[in-house]
Amino acid sequence: MNRWLALLGIGVVLAGCAGTTPTPEPTAVPTGTPAVARNVTPAPNPDPTPSRTPTPSPSLIAWPAGITAHPAGSAGNDIGVLTYLPAGYEDDDADVPLLVFLHGSGEAGDGSETQLRQVLKNGIPSMIAAGEWPTELPFVVLMPQYSSAEANGPCALNDEIESVIAWAAETYRIDPARVYLTGISCGAIGVLDYLADSQERRVAATVPIASAPYEGAYAGARVRGGCAIASTPTWFFHGALDDIVPVHYVQDAVEELRACTNPRPKVLKLTVYSDADHDSWSRTYDGSAGYDIYGWFLDQTSRSDD
16 A cells, blocks of 8 residues: 555656646647447438638637638738628538628738738728628628838729639639629729720629729829719719818819719719718718618629529
8 A cells, every 4th residue: 555655646746746847738629529340331421512611721710700811822812801701601512692891001012911901901801700790691701901102102993802713713603693892982992993804894883982983093184994983883982071182182182983884884873971081981881871771782793683
């Protein structure tokens, strides 16, 4: 008995010494997993069809509920993207509408996991992060991050938008007739750049907020893309007190577009808030101004028979 007590005492001392050494991070091995018996054939996978949702890379950042980060190049994407999937997406096999949000210049970055956090500051990403996004909305929401070079330049985002729409079509169950674009400030200018330059015109409608659709972004120049922009249903929003992008830029542009005859504007709307400055997006996205842009989006489709 004394021999066993002595051995037990040695074990206690050793355990105490081991406790002084920092414990490494545990590996991601499930606890309580039973050992697999020999000569037992594993049960077949009842659903071998792969999911069309990319597996996110291990993250060092705690992201808000509902948001998944795909740093640039991590899942076949060229630029960093934050994603949100609507409720029930994994439980169905139906195609769903896509809504792409383009941030402002202050949220630009290199698409790394760390810098993608900048995208959460304003607009739709901010609403999702705060738990204020209406869960009944059916959109897959993609929130890509463009570079500081574009933010400090002409906000020419056609290539970035083309890239993220193509990636979404390959990665998620997207209804190709219900792809929508919205953006704020530089991102909104990028939306209009897409309408001016895109060859495929894969979007059904756009909502640019605090944008400047002029060539060179100053009054007196012609609308970039000309009347071709008017062939995509577009609803502009702006603040009358905007001292960064003066409201007459968009007012003059809309007047010019409404005069187009080849093609004639399909749907062209402008809403100006008399008391808003450059931030005319918060009240637009959260619906507090009384405008339902999400219902309006869903009323627009690129199907020729709708």
